[in-house]
Amino acid sequence: MQSLQTLSLCSYLLVLFAGAVLLTHPLLLLVLLTALIAALAEAEGLKQWRKSLKYFLAMIMLVMIINTLVNRMGATVLFLGPVLPFWGRFAVTLEALCFGLVMGCRLLIVFSAFMLSNLVLNPDKALFALAGLFPRSAMLLALTAKTIPFLGQQMQRAGEIQQCRGVNYYRGSFLHRIKNKLPLIKVLFLSALEGSFNLGESIQARAYGSGARSSYFHVSFLPRDFLVIASSLGAAVLMLRLFQHGEGSYQFFPRMGTLIISKGQLVSAALMFFLLLVPVLLSRGWKKWDYFKWKI
Amino acid sequence: MGLFQVENLTYYFPEKEAPSLQGVSLTIEDGEFVFLTGHSGCGKSSLLRALAGLLPDFYGGRIGGDIRYKDLPLTHWNKRNLAREVGVIFQDPENQLVMTVVEQEIVFGLENLGLPREEMRRRVAEVLSLFTLSSLKRESLFNLSGGEKQKVILASVLAMHPRVLLLDEPTSQLDPVAAQELLNYLHRLNLDWGMTVVLVEQRIDRCFHLADRVILMEKGKIAFEGAPGEMVRGCADNFSFFIPPVAQVFREIRNEEIPIPLTIKEGRGVLRGLLASAGNRGASPPHVNMKNSSSQEHLSLVRSARQGKFRPNISAATKPAESPLLKVGNLGFAYPGNELLLRGINLEINRGESVAVLGENGAGKSTLLKLFCGLLKPQQGKIYWQGSDITGQCAEELSRMIGYLSQNPNDYLFNDTVEEELGFDLKVRGENERGAVKRVLELLNLSELRDVNPRDLSGGERQRVALGTVLVRDPALLLLDEPTRGLDVKLKHQLAGMLKNLKEKGKGIFLVTHDIEFAVEVADRVVIISAGEIVADGGRNEILANSLYYAPQVNRLFRGVDPAVMTVHDAVKWLRGVPDLQNNNQRSKAATQDQAATKGRK
Numbered sequence: 001m002q003s004l005q006t007l008s009l010c011s012y013l014l015v016l017f018a019g020a021v022l023l024t025h026p027l028l029l030l031v032l033l034t035a036l037i038a039a040l041a042e043a044e045g046l047k048q049w050r051k052s053l054k055y056f057l058a059m060i061m062l063v064m065i066i067n068t069l070v071n072r073m074g075a076t077v078l079f080l081g082p083v084l085p086f087w088g089r090f091a092v093t094l095e096a097l098c099f100g101l102v103m104g105c106r107l108l109i110v111f112s113a114f115m116l117s118n119l120v121l122n123p124d125k126a127l128f129a130l131a132g133l134f135p136r137s138a139m140l141l142a143l144t145a146k147t148i149p150f151l152g153q154q155m156q157r158a159g160e161i162q163q164c165r166g167v168n169y170y171r172g173s174f175l176h177r178i179k180n181k182l183p184l185i186k187v188l189f190l191s192a193l194e195g196s197f198n199l200g201e202s203i204q205a206r207a208y209g210s211g212a213r214s215s216y217f218h219v220s221f222l223p224r225d226f227l228v229i230a231s232s233l234g235a236a237v238l239m240l241r242l243f244q245h246g247e248g249s250y251q252f253f254p255r256m257g258t259l260i261i262s263k264g265q266l267v268s269a270a271l272m273f274f275l276l277l278v279p280v281l282l283s284r285g286w287k288k289w290d291y292f293k294w295k296i
Numbered sequence: 297m298g299l300f301q302v303e304n305l306t307y308y309f310p311e312k313e314a315p316s317l318q319g320v321s322l323t324i325e326d327g328e329f330v331f332l333t334g335h336s337g338c339g340k341s342s343l344l345r346a347l348a349g350l351l352p353d354f355y356g357g358r359i360g361g362d363i364r365y366k367d368l369p370l371t372h373w374n375k376r377n378l379a380r381e382v383g384v385i386f387q388d389p390e391n392q393l394v395m396t397v398v399e400q401e402i403v404f405g406l407e408n409l410g411l412p413r414e415e416m417r418r419r420v421a422e423v424l425s426l427f428t429l430s431s432l433k434r435e436s437l438f439n440l441s442g443g444e445k446q447k448v449i450l451a452s453v454l455a456m457h458p459r460v461l462l463l464d465e466p467t468s469q470l471d472p473v474a475a476q477e478l479l480n481y482l483h484r485l486n487l488d489w490g491m492t493v494v495l496v497e498q499r500i501d502r503c504f505h506l507a508d509r510v511i512l513m514e515k516g517k518i519a520f521e522g523a524p525g526e527m528v529r530g531c532a533d534n535f536s537f538f539i540p541p542v543a544q545v546f547r548e549i550r551n552e553e554i555p556i557p558l559t560i561k562e563g564r565g566v567l568r569g570l571l572a573s574a575g576n577r578g579a580s581p582p583h584v585n586m587k588n589s590s591s592q593e594h595l596s597l598v599r600s601a602r603q604g605k606f607r608p609n610i611s612a613a614t615k616p617a618e619s620p621l622l623k624v625g626n627l628g629f630a631y632p633g634n635e636l637l638l639r640g641i642n643l644e645i646n647r648g649e650s651v652a653v654l655g656e657n658g659a660g661k662s663t664l665l666k667l668f669c670g671l672l673k674p675q676q677g678k679i680y681w682q683g684s685d686i687t688g689q690c691a692e693e694l695s696r697m698i699g700y701l702s703q704n705p706n707d708y709l710f711n712d713t714v715e716e717e718l719g720f721d722l723k724v725r726g727e728n729e730r731g732a733v734k735r736v737l738e739l740l741n742l743s744e745l746r747d748v749n750p751r752d753l754s755g756g757e758r759q760r761v762a763l764g765t766v767l768v769r770d771p772a773l774l775l776l777d778e779p780t781r782g783l784d785v786k787l788k789h790q791l792a793g794m795l796k797n798l799k800e801k802g803k804g805i806f807l808v809t810h811d812i813e814f815a816v817e818v819a820d821r822v823v824i825i826s827a828g829e830i831v832a833d834g835g836r837n838e839i840l841a842n843s844l845y846y847a848p849q850v851n852r853l854f855r856g857v858d859p860a861v862m863t864v865h866d867a868v869k870w871l872r873g874v875p876d877l878q879n880n881n882q883r884s885k886a887a888t889q890d891q892a893a894t895k896g897r898k
Contacts, residue, residue: 167692215413
């Protein structure tokens with residue numbers, strides 16, 4: 001997947017992000033998530049994704065809990081609590097719980113899409129492709145992508161220093177461990193801020209943003225790039241159609257509606273799944289069959 | 297008409313009352329090699345940034361005076377044209393790299409200049425071969441060593457064909473060999489391409505003689521300006537730190553009849569003359585030991601290490617009666633998925649002993665320190681602390697006995713004041729910090745800065761605070777990784793004094809350094825690591841004397857004369873013992889007294 005051109009990859013990633021924003025139907029979100037997991041596996045990022053899953057799940061749980069406690073629109077009461085001052089009767093409803101779960105799932109898709117973009121988008125290529133059009137955003141994107149692993153290294157270094165100063169990250173309560181990690185965040189931010197001045201100076205001293213840039217590398221679009229752009233466009237059209245017909249969302253309140261509204265919705269979901277899998281299938285074929293590789 | 301003309305330049309950083317540059321006026325000629333030196337925080341880097349047109353763009357603040365490049369005010373220069381003319385390289389390559397692959401980093405500036413593709417291809421190929429980077433063309437920058445990154449930055453700036461190159465301590469992260477290689481490139485660029493070079497550097501011995509002119513700065517002003525020869529003769533005594541050791545030796549002699557050399561070659565000529573003169577008068581110089589056994593011993597050590605027969609050779613003077621503080625046996629370590637980085641390491645560090653570890657970048661020196669302090673776990677061998685096995689114990693447990701100072705002091709600093717920063721380590725342990733913090737503040741001369749935010753301090757001051765966070769725990773063993781990085785020569789001297797003081801108090805000191813002069817000043821014992829193995833371990837003089845790469849400048853000056861002479865102090869003492877020189881000194885002193893008496897009569 002990494003061999004695709006920046007534009008093709010950006011179109012694919014944009015569709016995934018747009019899907020997480022536009023769609024609220026659990027079935028369609030499941031389609032997005034499954035395609036995304038397949039893409040992560042193809043980009044050899046599944047292990048990393050699984051490692052981060054516990055943080056994602058903790059965040060999803062938090063969304064669910066807050067939503068369940070705050071949302072009072074559901075009709076199917078699962079638990080009725082005491083009457084609270086200024087709040088009224090405390091109630092947990094099935095609809096609020098499911099709504100929270102779906103919101104969490106959307107959040108998971110956004111996080112996972114970010115992770116995928118970090119794995120497949122080459123920041124240098126992204127800068128070459130986009131600097132002419134959006135010089136500041138392109139530089140921001142390139143530096144962000146470069147900075148993430150760099151900050152990781154710096155975080156580890158600062159963590160080692162804190163350990164040598166007697167700070168233990170692995171003992172004590174969860175809150176205690178979080179508190180112990182706060183200095184690390186401070187070191188990281190302060191060092192990143194100081195380093196950014198040097199980086200800014202280096203970028204200016206090498207004339208970035210001083211006028212039109214030329215390009216060292218040939219940007220050659222291969223058939224696989226056109227296929228990915230076309231499939232992404234197709235998926236985007238399907239999403240918009242579902243959204244327009246109200247089939248992209250799901251009725252949670254006051255009572256949960258039917259899961260499958262129409263046959264057309266089911267066909268659209270299947271088609272969208274296939275279109276979102278196109279980059280994954282192409283990548284697989286590209287790796288497996290030489291003939292396929294030369295053809296696309 | 298000079299290439300650069302600076303007139304009455306004054307600059308204040310935001311919210312600072314004292315100026316960073318104060319009434320600086322100077323002219324830099326086309327094709328000149330200027331060496332800019334002075335104490336940490338004296339304004340060298342600010343001047344360099346001002347010449348590059350970067351002040352006050354990034355930092356804000358107030359600026360006054362005028363900087364002209366090719367007779368046009370710098371502010372009138374279009375950014376692209378200025379970048380074509382002036383290339384700038386800073387200390388830390390990590391903070392200058394924009395891309396992720398070597399070739400793309402080099403191309404970055406060329407694309408920004410809008411050069412045609414064919415021109416870029418030619419320039420990239422040229423700089424890749426010039427810096428022997430062709431094999432790393434498609435390598436990720438994350439996989440490169442500090443030295444290689446610095447070369448990539450230099451290549452990416454040079455590919456833009458600037459007329460002027462401004463460099464701020466470009467060798468600070470390089471081992472002696474890589475640093476010399478970089479300075480050789482700069483010299484070649486100046487000689488062959490006529491490139492104007494303005495270099496800020498702390499390795500004075502290696503670049504002083506390359507310069508056409510030396511500018512010495514003090515508190516934002518130019519304190520001295522002149523040819524290197526004039527500098528060694530004419531600068532005030534309190535600036536004698538900023539001349540090369542070989543010149544310091546002959547300057548200290550204070551004999552007007554003896555010329556002050558700039559290079560070892562010139563110094564050896566002067567020394568030969570002195571010895572010949574002493575020989576003609578029938579006197580023999582003191583301690584002259586022409587029988588030079590050190591290099592033979594060194595070679596035999598290397599040979600036995602390679603054959604696996606090596607045993608640490610601690611001189612009788614430092615050999616302790618009690619068990620060593622730290623002892624490692626047959627230590628081996630590999631990072632996950634890699635081959636062994638360190639193998640068969642056998643070492644002892646004793647109370648009141650100071651050991652310097654030398655070796656090229658990537659040899660495994662810093663990894664060794666991390667193994668000792670418990671940050672990494674060895675795959676082979678054992679580590680003993682005063683006889684008890686501590687292999688596999690974590691860093692938090694060992695932090696009471698073993699203090700570790702990493703290369704980057706910024707990794708330590710996050711508290712709001714210096715005092716809080718020093719107290720943090722004790723607070724973590726729930727101990728009363730006041731007495732210990734006060735003691736360390738005084739020891740490191742930080743008392744006046746106790747209420748300052750550590751991030752507002754200069755590089756040298758930050759290094760002292762970081763060292764303070766280690767010392768406040770009063771560990772018995774100090775592990776120091778490149779403690780002189782970012783320090784000027786005077787601060788290095790102060791640090792050496794502090795470490796000697798700690799050693800006398802019975803602390804063990806184990807330091808990794810690329811700074812040979814510092815190692816000579818501090819260490820009793822020297823260990824050389826090459827490709828993950830100890831190839832030499834022995835007394836300081838035994839290992840360093842006549843070593844091809846690691847001999848200090850003064851020792852190279854006395855090569856074949858007396859290998860025991862290692863420092864400026866040794867050399868001055870040695871020379872003062874030469875009878876002819878004694879007579880000369882007496883004659884010179886008498887002449888000065890006569891002149892004074894004549895003046896008085898007049």
